[in-house]
Amino acid sequence: MKFSILSSLLFFSWQSSTILAAPLESRESTNILDVRANLIPTPDQVNELIEDPSKFSDWAKIGEPQIDKAIFFTGQSSQKINQIVSWANSMGLTSVRNIWNSANFYQRGQYKGVDNDTFRNFQKAFSKYYADQTKGTAWLIFPQDSTPAASGIFWSVELDEIINEAKVDKIVWIDQNKITDSGYDWMNEQKLYWQKGEDKPAGA
Numbered sequence: 001m002k003f004s005i006l007s008s009l010l011f012f013s014w015q016s017s018t019i020l021a022a023p024l025e026s027r028e029s030t031n032i033l034d035v036r037a038n039l040i041p042t043p044d045q046v047n048e049l050i051e052d053p054s055k056f057s058d059w060a061k062i063g064e065p066q067i068d069k070a071i072f073f074t075g076q077s078s079q080k081i082n083q084i085v086s087w088a089n090s091m092g093l094t095s096v097r098n099i100w101n102s103a104n105f106y107q108r109g110q111y112k113g114v115d116n117d118t119f120r121n122f123q124k125a126f127s128k129y130y131a132d133q134t135k136g137t138a139w140l141i142f143p144q145d146s147t148p149a150a151s152g153i154f155w156s157v158e159l160d161e162i163i164n165e166a167k168v169d170k171i172v173w174i175d176q177n178k179i180t181d182s183g184y185d186w187m188n189e190q191k192l193y194w195q196k197g198e199d200k201p202a203g204a
Contacts, residue, residue: 039102043113050121056129064099068136071095072171074154075142080176084141087179091186093139096130127153131161138168140193144175150203163200170195 041049041059049055071088073081073095085095097106104110106126111119142148148155162168173193178184194201 039100040105040110043111043118046111046114046118046122050118050125053125053129053132056126059101059105060099060129060133061101065094065130065134069094070130070134071139071141071174072131072154072158073141073176074148074152084176084179088139088141096127099130099133124153124157127158128161131158132165132167134162135167136169138162138171139174140171141174141176141179142193143177144173144191145177147202147204152203155203159194159200163194166196168196 039059049059069092071084071093073084076084085097088095089098100106102110106123108119111122114122140148140154150156162171171193172189173191174186174189175184175191179186
């Protein structure tokens with residue numbers, strides 16, 4: 001009889017602990033989902049960030065981009081951008097795509113409630129933040145036989161921020177046409193796109 005009562009108590013005790021554990025696990029799962037969701041701004045937050053790009057610091061990794069590690073590109077297809085970013089990352093460099101807490105932060109598809117014009121302004125805003133955080137030597141990856149377009153975000157937004165903030169000493173011009181050449185010594189590239197004290201280069 002004592003054994004039966006003890007068994008029943010143990011059984012109900014196990015059931016109670018199981019029932020209590022389930023809601024806790026659900027809450028933890030919900031919290032994880034909430035954290036993930038909070039890595040992408042809401043439409044209202046997008047507008048706030050456009051108004052005040054300094055607030056991007058809440059969405060970015062601390063200390064990024066590191067000094068002398070920031071690359072810039074312009075006027076490229078998605079395929080070319082992917083190639084540039086992949087190459088840069090393999091060389092220890094950082095792009096505007098790499099500094100966010102969410103790897104999908106820059107992706108258009110993450111912003112369902114944002115129209116195209118607003119998203120374009122959002123791109124300009126986070127590009128401005130990225131340029132503002134750039135220090136030391138910056139790297140422009142672009143064909144040396146071409147000129148960056150004046151309509152591009154690099155020339156019209158990022159370059160202005162770099163020049164005005166005066167945190168960058170020079171922009172080295174890496175020849176995009178050579179980055180797949182294993183013999184290209186990009187670290188010792190002598191061609192500069194701009195250096196501190198110079199006027200803004202003309203755009204195409």
